[in-house]
Amino acid sequence: MASVIRLKMLGRKKKAFYRVVVTEKASKRDGKVTATLGYFDPTTQPPTIKVDDKKLQDWLKHGAQPSEAIRKLLSL
Numbered sequence: 001m002a003s004v005i006r007l008k009m010l011g012r013k014k015k016a017f018y019r020v021v022v023t024e025k026a027s028k029r030d031g032k033v034t035a036t037l038g039y040f041d042p043t044t045q046p047p048t049i050k051v052d053d054k055k056l057q058d059w060l061k062h063g064a065q066p067s068e069a070i071r072k073l074l075s076l
Helices: 053-061 068-074
Strands: 003-010 017-024 035-041 048-051
Touching: 003 053, 003 068, 035 053, 048 053, 048 068
Parallel strands: none
Antiparallel strands: 003 017, 017 035, 035 048
């Protein structure tokens, strides 16, 4: 099964924040997670993005595909 790097939504209504996670492509947005790489908080000014670069590069080498949102956030 193919792995994908995408955002997992957390928080509450109008106070959402996201975790950058690795998961199976077929799982739901907030479903089972293989690994957590960092977080994204759009409520701060400017928005906060923190990702463990070493883990991210390791997952990309193993064939995990970043989602469109992750690609835009990290400018891959």
